[in-house]
Amino acid sequence: MTQSSLKDIFVLIKQVPDQSAKAGINPDGTIDRAKAKRMLNPFDRYALQAALHTKKHYGGKVTAITMGPPAALEIILEALEHGVDCGYILSDKRLAASDTLATAYALHKVIKYIGHFDLIFCGLQTTDGDTAQVGPQIAERLSLPQTTYCEDFRIEENKVIAKRVVEGGYEWVKMEIPALITVANSYHHLEYKSFRGARMVQHLLRNEEEKNKYIKTITLDTIGAEPAKCGLRGSPTIVARTDKVSEIGGSCKIHQGASQEQLVSEIIQSTNIKEFLKL
Amino acid sequence: MSEGKILPEIITPSNKEVIVVGEQLNGEIRPVTLELLGAGRDLASKLGGSLSCVLLGHKLEKLPQKLISYGADIVYVADDSILENYQTLPYRRVIVDFLSGFTLPPHIVLLGSTTCGRDLAPRIAAHFETGLTADCTELDIGPYEHTNKIDPEKVGLYPNCLYAIRPSFGESLKARILGPWKNPQMATVRPGIMLPLKPDENHKGEIKTIPVDLKPEDYRAELIEVVHEVSKSVNLTEADVIVAGGFGLGKQDGFELIKELASCFENVAIGASRKVVDIGWIPYPYQIGQTGKSVRPKVYIACGISGAIQHRVGMSKSGLIIAINKDPEAPIFKFAHHGIVGDLYQIIPELIKQFKSNIVKEEKPLVRQN
Ligand SMILES: Cc1cc2nc3c(=O)[nH]c(=O)nc-3n(C[C@H](O)[C@H](O)[C@H](O)COP(=O)(O)OP(=O)(O)OC[C@H]3O[C@@H](n4cnc5c(N)ncnc54)[C@H](O)[C@@H]3O)c2cc1C
Ligand SMILES: Nc1ncnc2c1ncn2[C@@H]1O[C@H](COP(=O)(O)O)[C@@H](O)[C@H]1O
Numbered sequence: 001m002t003q004s005s006l007k008d009i010f011v012l013i014k015q016v017p018d019q020s021a022k023a024g025i026n027p028d029g030t031i032d033r034a035k036a037k038r039m040l041n042p043f044d045r046y047a048l049q050a051a052l053h054t055k056k057h058y059g060g061k062v063t064a065i066t067m068g069p070p071a072a073l074e075i076i077l078e079a080l081e082h083g084v085d086c087g088y089i090l091s092d093k094r095l096a097a098s099d100t101l102a103t104a105y106a107l108h109k110v111i112k113y114i115g116h117f118d119l120i121f122c123g124l125q126t127t128d129g130d131t132a133q134v135g136p137q138i139a140e141r142l143s144l145p146q147t148t149y150c151e152d153f154r155i156e157e158n159k160v161i162a163k164r165v166v167e168g169g170y171e172w173v174k175m176e177i178p179a180l181i182t183v184a185n186s187y188h189h190l191e192y193k194s195f196r197g198a199r200m201v202q203h204l205l206r207n208e209e210e211k212n213k214y215i216k217t218i219t220l221d222t223i224g225a226e227p228a229k230c231g232l233r234g235s236p237t238i239v240a241r242t243d244k245v246s247e248i249g250g251s252c253k254i255h256q257g258a259s260q261e262q263l264v265s266e267i268i269q270s271t272n273i274k275e276f277l278k279l
Numbered sequence: 280m281s282e283g284k285i286l287p288e289i290i291t292p293s294n295k296e297v298i299v300v301g302e303q304l305n306g307e308i309r310p311v312t313l314e315l316l317g318a319g320r321d322l323a324s325k326l327g328g329s330l331s332c333v334l335l336g337h338k339l340e341k342l343p344q345k346l347i348s349y350g351a352d353i354v355y356v357a358d359d360s361i362l363e364n365y366q367t368l369p370y371r372r373v374i375v376d377f378l379s380g381f382t383l384p385p386h387i388v389l390l391g392s393t394t395c396g397r398d399l400a401p402r403i404a405a406h407f408e409t410g411l412t413a414d415c416t417e418l419d420i421g422p423y424e425h426t427n428k429i430d431p432e433k434v435g436l437y438p439n440c441l442y443a444i445r446p447s448f449g450e451s452l453k454a455r456i457l458g459p460w461k462n463p464q465m466a467t468v469r470p471g472i473m474l475p476l477k478p479d480e481n482h483k484g485e486i487k488t489i490p491v492d493l494k495p496e497d498y499r500a501e502l503i504e505v506v507h508e509v510s511k512s513v514n515l516t517e518a519d520v521i522v523a524g525g526f527g528l529g530k531q532d533g534f535e536l537i538k539e540l541a542s543c544f545e546n547v548a549i550g551a552s553r554k555v556v557d558i559g560w561i562p563y564p565y566q567i568g569q570t571g572k573s574v575r576p577k578v579y580i581a582c583g584i585s586g587a588i589q590h591r592v593g594m595s596k597s598g599l600i601i602a603i604n605k606d607p608e609a610p611i612f613k614f615a616h617h618g619i620v621g622d623l624y625q626i627i628p629e630l631i632k633q634f635k636s637n638i639v640k641e642e643k644p645l646v647r648q649n
Pocket of ligand 1: 149184185187329524528551553555567568569570572582584585586587588589590603605609622623624
């Protein structure tokens with residue numbers, strides 16, 4: 001087996017509203033992004049771990065890429081603390097209201113602008129967009145082979161051998177490099193922040209000039225993206241209407257805070273479960 | 280609203296065809312394909328168009344005929360050994376070439392929101408730069424008035440839009456998503472939700488072969504191993520009651536308690552989350568969810584299961600969902616009907632105790648228990 005070595009590993013991460021925190025969640029269920037608590041998309045933690053594993057085993061430099069408002073700097077710093085080498089933030093008002101097609105267009109332009117890569121890792125999906133479309137749409141724009149729902153992989157003879165979870169089993173796919181992988185949440189959990197990473201971030205926070213060397217904030221003009229293909233104008237879909245779901249979501253009757261005898265007898269009395277008991 | 284002004288009607292060119300991208304596995308049509316044909320039939324009649332299905336595979340034999348009996352007016356078939364199993368690049372090529380071959384584009388293209396559909400659909404949509412809505416739970420056709428001034432060329436009344444309706448924001452909202460500017464309008468649809476039509480052997484349809492014309496770059500990925508666990512019949516799909524255990528059991532032995540609880544019920548089966556299947560506490564045929572079985576029992580008791588979306592899609596249609604979880608924030612409490620917040624090792628024995636006393640009570644209602 002020849003020793004495979006990689007040069008550039010990209011990982012795409014997104015900052016999302018923290019939906020478990022109550023702040024910034026409007027009564028109608030929509031999100032006030034200005035007030036909401038922000039977090040790294042939980043699914044992207046697995047993508048980060050996959051990128052860092054790749055670097056550990058096969059070498060290379062890990063670049064984290066995100067598109068979002070300037071506050072997205074927070075997740076790039078978090079990625080650096082975990083051991084990512086550098087980051088790009090694509091931030092531009094003209095990107096507002098981008099759907100997945102427009103997002104993938106803009107992100108593929110960032111990737112082309114940065115240049116050479118061997119592997120691109122994406123999360124399986126985001127908790128706000130929740131589409132799992134951006135990864136494959138970037139692969140299409142860049143004309144790459146892809147493996148989605150990937151929960152394990154290795155590199156041999158300059159090919160990626162990736163395990164894909166499917167209904168009723170799994171499969172192994174062997175892909176030429178460069179390729180794109182979306183990482184399943186059955187992949188390894190993200191490890192603790194590295195001491196070196198945390199020190200590095202402390203250093204960057206004290207030194208603006210150094211920070212700008214490691215973290216680049218770019219706009220549509222930097223990457224030569226067509227504004228008409230971005231944002232609301234570049235999005236073929238629109239959300240025409242939202243309704244609060246009342247039938248299932250939120251209608252759960254919670255039984256808590258009493259003795260277990262009490263809780264259990266409440267359940268038995270308030271449901272028809274007795275009908276199904278063996279007599 | 281347009282303040283009484285009448286918006287110009289804008290007809291986006293299409294041939295009014297609704298196309299379902301079918302899925303087959305080991306010589307069987309996947310249930311989601313039949314469900315999509317059921318939903319597609321309704322859309323096609325509202326549009327005044329036809330319904331078709333495109334099926335890729337190898338040695339498909341009687342399958343196209345089956346799709347016709349389930350409502351397809353035309354079945355487009357691509358039969359080639361490389362298409363035997365789903366693979367992104369070859370499937371993408373055949374579908375892209377096929378959809379490019381229409382003079383006027385189809386109106387709607389639907390795929391299942393399966394691991395194949397969610398892999399393929401975004402690539403097709405990106406290729407044609409058209410709209411795609413993920414993981415829909417309802418579909419409809421209707422008009423849309425666009426008055427947004429940001430893009431003045433788009434202002435108008437669009438008569439026949441696909442309403443792609445899906446849960447959003449952790450399922451607390453239902454969003455109606457539209458992409459009327461361009462056809463085909465695309466969506467992936469959650470399995471297990473739409474209803475298939477009753478098969479009709481007299482329904483007439485046409486079978487047409489479509490070309491398989493791969494390019495060298497379509498061979499950059501190769502499927503080297505496929506493992507489909509053949510699930511032996513664990514009576515999950517027919518049980519009235521399912522008692523399911525998850526990682527909250529803490530140990531393999533925890534399933535003994537699950538079995539004991541199950542033994543209180545008539546026509547009952549045991550189920551599990553993927554996490555406990557993965558770590559080997561219980562074999563795969565018991566797994567419920569996106570990559571396991573879809574079930575719809577009258578009662579589903581989830582014990583120590585967090586309620587991840589991939590689990591939820593396999594069981595959320597159950598009649599009565601009772602969740603036992605010690606974390607009051609667990610997502611399962613968002614869609615269960617009744618939830619007990621507590622340690623399952625205290626709650627389940629208590630349930631068993633009360634069920635048993637209940638059973639005795641029903642038998643001898645007049646005897647006092649002590
Ligand atoms: C492509 C893909 C496909 C997947 N397909 C499936 C699928 O088909 N089916 C499926 O189930 N999952 C599937 N998953 C995995 C899914 O995302 C979750 O990881 C999995 O469902 C979690 O299992 P769990 O709820 O048992 O474990 P956890 O998420 O770890 O939840 C354990 C729960 O138990 C509770 N708990 C702990 N101790 C106790 C106690 N003593 N008493 C009461 N409660 C307790 C905890 O509060 C927690 O909520 C899939 C994932 C991917 C990426
Ligand atoms: N704005 C963004 N910036 C960076 N990566 C993104 C962005 N949106 C989506 N992605 C990537 O695409 C994956 C799927 O997102 P989605 O299609 O929104 O579910 C995410 O897990 C990320 O890896």
